[in-house]
Amino acid sequence: MIKEGVDLFRILNHGLIPGMLDASERFRRGEFFIPELLMSSRALQFGLNVLRPLIQERKNHKIAKVIIGTVKFDLHDIGKNLVTILLEGNGFEIIDLGVDVTPEKFVRAVEKHEAQMLAMSSLLTSTMSWMRFTIEQLQASGLSKKVKTLVGGAPVTPIFAKNIGADGYCREATSAPSTIRKLLGIDEDEGILVKQ
Ligand code: B12
Structure with missing residues (x-):
């Protein structure tokens, strides 16, 4: 998505964040267990590590x-x-x-x-x-x-x-x-x- 020029905040707000919120919600409903929760959290962190430097480069107010x-x-x-x-x-x-x-x-x-x-x-x-x-x-x-x-x-x-x-x-x-x-x-x- 970054290579395709998708807005960084779009990736964050429409991809990573809803993904983690969804995983937390499923965990709360008893559909996900600790391993899935931890895997989702690690995937989120991995994604963030890629996005964070690029977001900081944009030096938003x-x-x-x-x-x-x-x-x-x-x-x-x-x-x-x-x-x-x-x-x-x-x-x-x-x-x-x-x-x-x-x-x-x-x-x-x-x-x-x-x-x-x-x-x-x-x-x-x-x-x-x-x-x-x-x-x-x-x-x-x-x-x-x-x-x-x-x-x-x-x-x-x-x-x-x-x-x-x-x-x-x-x-x-x-x-x-x-x-x-x-x-x-x-x-x-x-x-x-x-x-x-
Ligand atoms: C995953 C987990 C772990 C993982 C943590 C991994 C990690 N990197 O975080 C591991 C396996 C390491 C772990 C260890 C332990 N855990 Co634990 N753990 C959990 C579990 C299953 C899920 C917590 C979680 O991540 N939920 C998902 C997230 C998204 O939800 P959340 O944290 O509640 O956060 C939401 C809100 O609370 C809020 N929020 C959270 N923080 C903040 C801060 C601010 C500022 C704001 C605005 C909002 C906010 O926003 C989030 C999203 O809406 C819970 C059970 C449960 N059902 O909650 C037990 C639980 C918290 N653990 C528990 C226990 C006892 C332990 C251990 C002591 C177990 C042991 N005997 O070793 C150890 C303690 C280690 C330590 N010193 O901290 C108990 C706590 C009981 C109590 N009343 O104190 C629980 C409730 C399980 C249980 N039912 O017994 N645990």
């Missing part, structure tokens, strides 16, 4: 800088990666810290990159508290005035998000771009999601 990662002791990254590509496809600049990210690492990255948004993922009830610890460290460092926080992941609920002082919560990756726009007060039209 970035609408905000987002630090993202899965919290300490948690290695689940399929959902987080889905959020990442949806945000990239919507014109956000992403700094992905990966998995097992300590509060200190999150805070350092926010400071270093002067990010407007910090997004955290957790898939284990035993690791959710690391979202709270990270927000507490942000508050202690004074950075919480400059950066908003968004949390997500299967065990995370709106009540939990509110209790730990997060600014936003999304149940689904697909609502992350609009939620972040709302939290940062960014106009809907500023997104660069490809027009059909």
